[in-house]
Amino acid sequence: MTTTLTRTPFTDAWLRDLWAPRLVDLARSQGAPAGPVPAADVYREGDDLVARLDLPGVDPAEDVTVEVDGRKLVVRGERKDQRSEESEGRRVSEVRFGAFRRVVTLPKAVDGDTVRASYDAGVLTVTVAGVFAGTSPQRIEVTTA
Numbered sequence: 001m002t003t004t005l006t007r008t009p010f011t012d013a014w015l016r017d018l019w020a021p022r023l024v025d026l027a028r029s030q031g032a033p034a035g036p037v038p039a040a041d042v043y044r045e046g047d048d049l050v051a052r053l054d055l056p057g058v059d060p061a062e063d064v065t066v067e068v069d070g071r072k073l074v075v076r077g078e079r080k081d082q083r084s085e086e087s088e089g090r091r092v093s094e095v096r097f098g099a100f101r102r103v104v105t106l107p108k109a110v111d112g113d114t115v116r117a118s119y120d121a122g123v124l125t126v127t128v129a130g131v132f133a134g135t136s137p138q139r140i141e142v143t144t145a
Contacts, residue, residue: 036079036096042104047133051075051104056122057082057095066117066126073104073115073128106131 039054053075058064064077081097106128114129 036098036100038100038102040102040104044132045127047130049073049104049106049128049131051126051128053102053124053126054122055079055119055124058122060119060124064119064124066115066124068106068110068112068115068128070109071106073106073126074101075104075124075126076101107135 041052043050051073055064055077058077058079063080064075067074067076076099078099079095079097108131110128110131114131115126116129117124117126119125
């Protein structure tokens with residue numbers, strides 16, 4: 001016997017309209033940023049931590065700052081709206097503009113001299129050298145009752 005599940009547009013739209021505004025309000029009330037949040041890919045490469053953030057259309061020299069504060073790597077900036085106020089007609093825009101902030105918690109406090117940042121083709125790459133040096137995961141045995 002085969003069971004087929006189908007989704008109807010009415011149900012999906014109804015659920016989305018019911019929950020989406022409440023989820024956005026809940027996220028904002030808990031301190032989530034209201035502006036754009038750039039997608040990030042954070043990974044370990046040897047002893048280094050690498051964070052890659054998608055920042056297309058952002059001027060890194062003027063609109064982006066990278067800071068290290070103890071065990072926090074903080075990237076903040078602003079994506080400015082470059083559209084003309086005089087444009088006419090209808091417009092569909094899925095691009096979010098405004099200030100953003102991303103924080104990556106580091107395994108240990110680092111000096112700012114170990115951090116390098118570069119921007120190429122809309123991607124900001126931040127490398128924290130040696131942050132994993134001397135650390136290795138410790139395997140914990142799982143027991144059953």
